Amino acid sequence: MTDQQGWATPGGTPDRPGETRPADPAPGGWAVGASREPEPSGPPPAGGWGPPPGAGAAWSAPQRPGIVPLRPLGALELLEGGFRAISANPRVMLGVSAVVFGAVAVISLLLTPLFGGALASFVNDSLPAEATAGPGGEFGALDFAGVDPVTGVVSLVATTVLTGLLVLSVSGSVIGRKVPAGELWRRVRGRVLALVGLALLTSVVPALLVLLGAGLGALLLLTGSTSAGVIGIVLGTLLGVAAAVWLTVSWSLAAVALLLEGRGVVSALGRSTRLVRGTFWRVLGVLLLTFVLSSIATSVLVVPAGLVAGVIQVAASGGAADAAALFITLLLSTVASVLVQPFVSAVRALLYTDLRIRQEGLDVELARAAAEPTS
Numbered sequence: 001m002t003d004q005q006g007w008a009t010p011g012g013t014p015d016r017p018g019e020t021r022p023a024d025p026a027p028g029g030w031a032v033g034a035s036r037e038p039e040p041s042g043p044p045p046a047g048g049w050g051p052p053p054g055a056g057a058a059w060s061a062p063q064r065p066g067i068v069p070l071r072p073l074g075a076l077e078l079l080e081g082g083f084r085a086i087s088a089n090p091r092v093m094l095g096v097s098a099v100v101f102g103a104v105a106v107i108s109l110l111l112t113p114l115f116g117g118a119l120a121s122f123v124n125d126s127l128p129a130e131a132t133a134g135p136g137g138e139f140g141a142l143d144f145a146g147v148d149p150v151t152g153v154v155s156l157v158a159t160t161v162l163t164g165l166l167v168l169s170v171s172g173s174v175i176g177r178k179v180p181a182g183e184l185w186r187r188v189r190g191r192v193l194a195l196v197g198l199a200l201l202t203s204v205v206p207a208l209l210v211l212l213g214a215g216l217g218a219l220l221l222l223t224g225s226t227s228a229g230v231i232g233i234v235l236g237t238l239l240g241v242a243a244a245v246w247l248t249v250s251w252s253l254a255a256v257a258l259l260l261e262g263r264g265v266v267s268a269l270g271r272s273t274r275l276v277r278g279t280f281w282r283v284l285g286v287l288l289l290t291f292v293l294s295s296i297a298t299s300v301l302v303v304p305a306g307l308v309a310g311v312i313q314v315a316a317s318g319g320a321a322d323a324a325a326l327f328i329t330l331l332l333s334t335v336a337s338v339l340v341q342p343f344v345s346a347v348r349a350l351l352y353t354d355l356r357i358r359q360e361g362l363d364v365e366l367a368r369a370a371a372e373p374t375s
Helices: 075-088 090-126 149-174 181-223 226-250 254-261 265-276 280-315 319-360 362-371
Strands: none
Touching (some): 075 319, 149 319, 181 226, 181 254, 226 265, 226 280, 254 265, 265 319, 319 362
16 A cells, blocks of 8 residues: 555545545545446356356455455455454554554553642532531542543543554555554644644534533523423423434544545535434444443443442551552553453544545546556
8 A cells, every 4th residue: 555545535526625545545545536337357267157148347256355344245245354453463453543542541550640639629619518518528649540531632542543543554454455553643643733623623512502402492591481491491401402413423434534534524414414414323223332342342441440449448447458459450451451441542543534435436546556566
């Protein structure tokens, strides 16, 4: 896979009026040609089972140079492809994930006592005296593990960059290429700010929609009717959640488009929306299945960690017990993230590929890219 290959849209359509897309597509994938008909791969097999005259490549079995066949994929094939992507390049998918999440865990472990303790003190000072009186009335630093501002920013940036590395690794695995971590970082490092900005938008805007719906419903409280206000808040919240779900699904492939097509933040959001349009429920179903599987895998590790941490804090008190509970929680949470995040990123990258195969004939260009000799 060369640097000149890209995931450009058919025909080189500009992102904005008056803007001309570059002649060479962005690194990381393959351009889409105008024709969907692949060239025949060779003469028909002997024995009378070849395609009839004139049938061409329509009778050819879909190629599979990498982790998935180059044809439209079913939901289960997308999930299976997520696991295959991990086994195809484990040094990147698991090794780099372990390095990134391990670094975040260490930073959290070091900074939480400082910022978490300060946040706990701030909350305790802000609450009424009766709220913090008695056993368990005060908040501890462990309650704020991973939510202090510094750790939150570091975690956001690290996870976003990791997602970019994983997406590019999967794009190579689709055509049977194992891309080293150094090459992946060279392609991602120039898009870090765009990726972080995109991550903020796709996280904050849906949450604001839910708050806006609840806030508009709460305006009914001004009429003086409590029951009308409660109904308004419930209905407004439900409408906000529905809008947030629609937007989240519509934007779910934006990060992949940003990386593989070299787009800007706004253009990537629009590109994802166009790809999802007309197949919303199918995309939602795949994302829900991915979420369920990843949640189960996470719970297998995180729930026991929480139980052990709770037992430690009940059996012993003081800073040492809090530190031990925090360490166990972070350790198993990190292991869960290392195992789950590559799978989630792989499924999204494959879902993007599947939609482009269905809508734009990307399978033809992927087959051609797979046939090119590696440099």
